[in-house]
Amino acid sequence: MAVSNPLPVPSLAHRLMRWLSMLVLAVSSLELQAGQLAIIIDDIGYNLDAGRRAADLSGDYTLAVLPFTPHGRELAERAYRRGKEIMLHAPMSNEQHLPLGKGGLESGMSRETFLQVLERNLADIPHVRGVNNHTGSQLTQEEEPMRWLMAELKQRGLYFVDSRTTAKTRAQAMAEAAGLPNRKRDVFLDDRPEPAHVASQLELAMATARRQGSAVAIGHPYPSTLAALEKIAPLLEKYAITLVKASLLMPSSRPSVNAGQCLAPPLSLWAETPPLHDPFSLPPALKWLE
DSSP states (O other): OOOOOOOOOHHHHHHHHHHHHHHHHHHHHHHOOOEEEEEEEEEETSSSHHHHHHTTTTOEEEEEEETTTTHHHHHHHHHHTTTTTEEEEEEEOOOTTTOOOOOOOOOTOOOHHHHHHHHHHHHHHHHHHEEEEOOOTGGOOOHHHHHHHHHHHHHHEEEEEOOOTHHHHHHHHHHHHOOOEEEEEOESSSSSSSSSHHHHHHHHHHHHHHSSSSSEEEEEEEHHHHHHTTTTTHHHHHHTTTEOOGGOOOOOOOSSOOOOOOOOOOOOOOSSSSSOOTTTTGGGGGGGOO
């Protein structure tokens, strides 16, 4: 009986080269998908020009819109038509006692009043997919109202992003307890609006996304921030980061980098309150930032 020739056994060198080729392909694939970054632009609704500029950014940004602002609904619609994701930027009590205005979720509210205000806020902004807090360094420390909030958001099929305006926040813990999709902010882009600082924070956000696999950054429609985001493409390529809508990062238990205080002014004010100057116009000493 004839014996067929056995298949040749690959040499050690051949097997090693094949293994190295597979390794290179795997590493290349990881580099191409090194991280995902969601950038949320807060405080949309008061400044029409800045809001339009944010809505018109190229890429999958998420815009957090304040309720009952002069241009909130219009800007939410514009951003939605341009493929952006919309959040409610819910005003919440803060330790600095800054005014919240209409739509403010206050410490000491009854559950009924709290949920009524929340319902009106959500009804005011179209296309809402999630909620984050505007200020809130006081309210987010309080477990009971945070529990009410997360239960209601879960019932509505929304998500929550904790802006982390205090290191003592209990918001994310209550979201986890409710089984609500959630994230916490990793990086503030413009706690100082100087262009050099914004650029540095944007690189930090990229590095954080690459290290963790994903990250959430929060900024505001300041001239310096919008200018940086309009030129973000080379940075995304440098760090191999994909810009994604916030909902694509839910749920997650990634750690945040550090806590900070959102320094943007509260923008939605009651009608009887004297009108403010444009909160995004810079004082004379900072006009060079424009």
